[in-house]
Amino acid sequence: MDLDVAYLRAQFPQLHDDPDLVFCSNAGGSFVASPVLDIFSHYNRHMRVQPYAGYAVSNQAGQAMDEARSGWSRALNIHPDELTIGPSTSLNSYVMAQALARNWGPGDEIIVTQQDHESNHGVWRYAAEAAGVTLKEWPIDPVTGLLDPQILYPLLTDKTRWVFFTHCSNVVGTVNPVPEIARLIRANSPARICVDGVAYAPHHIPDLAALDVDMYLFSLYKVFGPHQGIMYLRRDLQGELPPQSHFFLHQDSHKRFNPAGPQHAQVAACRGVLDYFQDLYVHHQGPESATPSARLQWLHTKIAAHEQKLAAALLDFLEPRSDTRVLGKPHVRDGDRSTTIAFKPLKKSAGEVAKAMQGAGIGTEHGHFYAYRALSHMGIKPEDGVVRISLVHYNSIADVERILSALERTLG
Ligand SMILES: Cc1ncc(COP(=O)(O)O)c(C=O)c1O
Incomplete structure (x- = not known):
């Protein structure tokens, strides 16, 4: 069909x-x-209390948020501890820039591209400047706007700490071969990899286990959902980074890198995107x-x-x-x-x-x-x-x- x-x-x-x-x-x-609108409306009409407090409706509110988080970690094929739901991709990357730069210093190098949306370029650039880190740009083809992995290759050294690039630019519109680029980076540097999936996810929710990256971000308000940013942080990476939330929240993996605190109804409504896709799956008679x-x-x-x-x-x-x-x-x-x-x-x-x-x-x-x-x-x-x-x-x-x-x- x-x-x-x-x-x-x-x-x-x-x-x-x-x-x-x-x-x-x-x-x-x-x-x-529609399923997103339904959950959002139901939450605001009937569950607008502090979640996780111990009484019935409060527990239901917490459960609605937990279901969204566990649903999205299964959908992305990642561990629940690796998922942060924050206010937007720009804010998630801003927060991560504060965390990453604390471990950077002179002699380190990072690579950003000329193709990215500003939210996957400016924050890293400014954090690198403040930390005295060398910033390299992976240039685009000035005619087509495309990124060529062969041009990335000579930029990689044993000092490269991070490479930031996009899965698909929001103006160039051509999908970058993330697994191929990740292999190239891993074979030629010790760098961690961050991918902006904002312009890609509306067309394809990725299987993150298959991509082999360390950080991946996208925005659910472009994927038929509420205004929230999804952020994957590989488990072993989280241990290396200083948390960015209140000190007494650090043990909560999904709060560690979200100083904003969760937007309860919006987080719960994230599940609606998955319900929508599940309905489509059944309608099309998937196995x-x-x-x-x-x-x-x-x-x-x-x-x-x-x-x-x-x-x-x-x-x-x-x-x-x-x-x-x-x-x-x-x-x-x-x-x-x-x-x-x-x-x-x-x-x-x-x-x-x-x-x-x-x-x-x-x-x-x-x-x-x-x-x-x-x-x-x-x-x-x-x-x-x-x-x-x-x-x-x-x-x-x-x-x-x-x-x-x-x-x-x-x-x-
Ligand atoms: C490719 C790309 N990356 C990042 C962003 C930033 O996302 P947000 O609006 O959630 O901060 C956008 C937003 O338009 C985008 O198109």
Whole structure:
């Protein structure tokens, strides 16, 4: 059975608010799945007490949060102690920068990329500067925006402490081969590895055990859920780092690196994303015996097949044109192209194109999308930036047809 898009669209109430709007700014934040809304509403209506206090409703509130945490650790194929749910990816990485830099000093080296969103670049850069650490940049190809692992290779030394890179850039839209890059790093340095999965996870919840990285972050508000940041910290790494919460909370693995404290209802609602995927799994008749992580991987093949069709239709339109410059790979042949497609119009400003598209009922945007450095290195002025069309599995072929006809009229 192909992905049943009509079925799953019914799980997103906001998709039906305005039938004239094609929402294609999902990389900025997705619509929320019904099971998430249900848990959030139920928690706030009936369980709005301090959790874990010992009386019935308080215990239920704590249990709802525990279920979200254990569900997500099973989904990601990690130990529950390795999961932190914090307010956002930017804040999680900010906190981790305080922890990591305490162990850094002159003589150490770290590597960041030119491709990343600022939240996986600036914090490490500033922490390195303050600690007197040498910072190296893994450059992108200035034409395509792609990262080449062969260019990383000579940057790695026995002094490299960390390498920070993205699973998929939110403007370049091409998936980086994380296992291959991790092998290269491990074979040529003692470095730890941090991967930003924010632009990747909405298309594929990863099996983290298979990736072999030390830190992995993504944001559930882009994965059909509440505004929370998921952070994986490998167990042995946690022992090496100074905790960042109140001293009496250090023994709680999920509180150690979250000084904000848990946002109770939001944490509980994280489970709704898994309930949504589980419902899809059953609807598509996935095999009964699979583990939670294997179920998500099974579902991913169906989602990827659908998303590839959406991306192919857009890229087939944009790529041959002489008035647009598409970032990243201009085709889906290699299976590593996400449905986040950004382009620079060459005969109009990105602002003009986005505005005209919006006038035609297409919910798109323009700008640098906090990938300011990536656009600058590609010779694109970040202020006007690029037009970004970012689709997810609930977007339909009909959505793409409407986007294409608006593009045709706008670009001329
Ligand atoms: C690729 C990427 N990384 C990191 C972030 C930061 O995530 P958050 O908004 O949860 O701080 C974003 C947000 O847009 C992003 O697109």
